[in-house]
Amino acid sequence: MANAAMDPFTSLYRCQIGGADIISYSYTDMPWKLLGWDIYYFFVYSWALPWVLWPPFTYGSGELDELYPTFQNIFCVFMHLVLAILQLAFIIALPLTVFLPVWMAAGGIGAFLLGNWLLCKLLNGTGREFSSDDVFAAQLPEHAHEQWVFVNGVAVGRHWFKSNLNRLALTFKRPVLGIHNQTRGILFDVFECLLQRNFSYATADVRITYRLLKNILYDPGKSKVVLILHSQGGIEGGLVLDWLLQELPQDLLSKLEVYTFGCAANHFNNPHRHAFAQNLMKEHPRFAIHTLLTETSFASEPVVDGQRDIDAKAPAQDRTPSRENSLSSSRTMSVSKDRAIGHIEHYAHSTDFVAIWGVLHFATNRTNSPQIPRFLGRLFVQSTGGGGHQLNQHYLDGMFPLKRNAKGEFIGVEEENNEFMNEVVRLGEEGAAMKNIREAFDITYAGTDGFGTGESSEPVEVHGMEHRKRGIVKRKEVRVKDLSRLWLYRDGKRPKDELPPTLVGEYGVARNATM
Template sequence: MAPIKYYPSQIGSKLVTPLPFTASPIKLLSEDLWSALRNLPYTPNIFLPLSPTTSGALCELYPSPKNLGSVVLHVVLFILQFSFLLSIPIWVLMPMWLVAIGCTMFWALNLSICLMLNGPRRVSTYESAPEYAQRKHEHAHEQWIFLNGVCVGRHWLKCAVNRLALTFGRPVLGIHNRTNGAVFDLLECLVQRSLNYASNDIRTAYRILKGKLYDADIHRIILVLHSQGAIEGSMIIDWLLAEIPQDLLQKLEVYTFGNAANHFNNPHLHLASQQNALAHPSLPATSLTRTITTLFTSSNRSVEVPTSRNGNGKSIPHIEHYAHTYDFVSRFGVLHYQHDYINDAFAPRFMGRLFEAEDSGHMFVQHYLDRMFPLSRSLRKRLAGAGMQNDGKGLVGGWDWERVDENSCFMRSVVQGMGRVKPDDRLGREGWEVSYVGESMDDDGGDDEEEEYREILQGRSGKIASAYANGAGKKREGLGGVTFKEEGITLTNGEGRSVTAFRHKKEFKVKNLSRLWLYRDGKSPMN
């Protein structure tokens, strides 16, 4: 597989003026139209390639009756809607009563087909089926939420949440972004991006996500977004940043695929942490800032808010984007804003780490999950139509299978160095050390480099382990960290070992930088 391009997350800089909030909506709309026209040759890549379908009937283009029915309805909608738009100029030559009758017939037929795809409007959420993943005790305080993209009806949404449940070993709640057909979905994307228009799907998803954030029994929320769902997700995040207490957002993690948004906000909680991140982009530590708030209780005694700290100082601790180079939607969205504005003073805020694979295809299950998070051979034998001889056992009766192929070509691909931070980058970007999540302990133990990494993790080598002996650092009470005099930065023990391990690495694979990979097979990364 070709090397993967990696772009560290923006830090945030006062030199940058993000266009989505400062430019004219007409200007934004015209730029979006121009970007769509420039990338028009890549539109077939939304559906191509048609094979393989390694997840069987869960793949959108696998020739099952329900999938074929969805494809046929989408083709009919495309022809119907495209013809309707082409007919608009000739309305001026027709009698008004004839235009009214034609529009009424069109909308009645269009809504009927959309109803067949989407199901009843009163149903806006779908939970993954229990045979794909059951809730375990160790995941009792987690909530996984998926918001789909364009052209996804009820059946494809169910396939997506079931595939996510299989991959990560947890139940997944799907919030349905209802399709209106390919043509009208694209127009809705333009309106949402340029005019900041909140459709009913966005308002529904916002209410659900806000309620989950306020739920005291939920400690971690993983939000997975695809395509147009990322546009809606970026707007929801804007609302959450403006309305709810910021410490609640520390529960949230966001992962996008084929992101179609034009911005992704994630500000620092404090100015001091932003300044430290800009001054020391290679260190995962931030300054410890403390806000003293006087809260009066019934006894008129003040209550002091405790100090809080996270690894990057951002409102949302983790955001990752996954994109294909030749995917029309990615080129129109996340890749456009990462490539074309790299040193532009008017660059949009697009927070989050980006993994770009030189590949095509936009389907969530068939193109993204099957290539980046492929299922194991043993699990594929249990799925109908997965291209392997079915063992007839099905999915019922066991939950300790190896779900994901540990030898995923994407995750084992070496990351290209071209995504490293450039000195003239106005956006300010994290160093790779901040993104480094370490080696998978499932890897072969014979590799000398990985053995050295394990020694570093155990504190037997590296700068952190020797800091106490040499007097270069001192323990910070209550923080479990080390302060380096030469840098003036506080690192927790885990962060320090991660930086030291990073400096010993000669090359990096995607799995060394992807946090989402650490959730596979029901596993959980540390916060």
């Protein structure tokens, strides 16, 4: 094997634990202050803007790639160039309107916005909710209990949105339901991002996504909901999660898994369900893996003090059921899995401007601020080589590349020659302020497949680290595919902790057997 020091590597930032040290002013501070910092860092990171479309001439997904030279793709690129030029001219000319009569300035601005909307209509078409085409992935009985949902990023019209849905369906062999975050042109989309993440402004697609996810999570026939977010979709998904965390019962939230690519959000929430579990994860992480938490659920409310006297005087039909007569069920899980949302992962390129301005800035605390941002979920950063921002052409083609048969037909995800998934993992460095606030690597390793089952009983080392066992020095190189839970869903597969029976009924709520 070649010298591992010369091999490409992926930086891993383990999930935050949480606690009093996490004071996320990255999204709770005064909105105008946040906006000012966002604009400042936009220019600080502007060196990476050319990488958004780079490399432009690699087409691993063929016509599904955004820049593949088809008529529709060329039309989309042309329209975005026209919109960018017009919007830039509008922004430059806008201050000059102060010298015009009010009626003339208002009329000119209104005329431009109407024209911009009409041009964008050519890209967006009609409708907000779409599904992937059956030719890429049909609904299979073994996946009937799952629902996959996708929200896109900036500058994506209907054609590119459908290509995203079909590429995801082709990759994971499951139908994908999409909420279209319609484009208003690249520059106006960036302004919308600033409003969404600094003012918590919920646009129509945020509200539609919230309604849709809430309905699916309440569906007793669904035990798993996988939410995939790209770019601006990460901002919108983060807002939706905030709402869901405020309202939904946590046994429903535990059905949800979230995966982002090039995320532009400034925060991601996923609190622990119990304070003692959070403390144990921080102080004794290996003990937390093997400590089991058993919870008992009751079909009715338990009796409170004084209730029995009230019930004795009330009609039989109005009495509170006693604890002895209540139906109950229990579930056992590792303390290290004591989170409201089942699982969160983020994927980013180290040269992707949107990721640098979003997840890499806020999840890694590059400024070494003592006011640590709150960005939950493990983060994989492809640190070597170039990587753009387009979902299909850069992220999926680079991280989940497809293979073809002799006829040129796609036959699944490339496994053996997948450079990204075979890259060695190194722990990301980010300054003293982040010390001891991330989960132990053992927990990250055990939390990919069979989370909390105890299968990973020995300490796990990452690249460049060694340990001794019975006097023998051992070294284990951990690669991305060993830690990526999303990788376990490729080609219709599923994690080991999803083995039948996959559904456990609990008072009308379908859940995974391990939840």
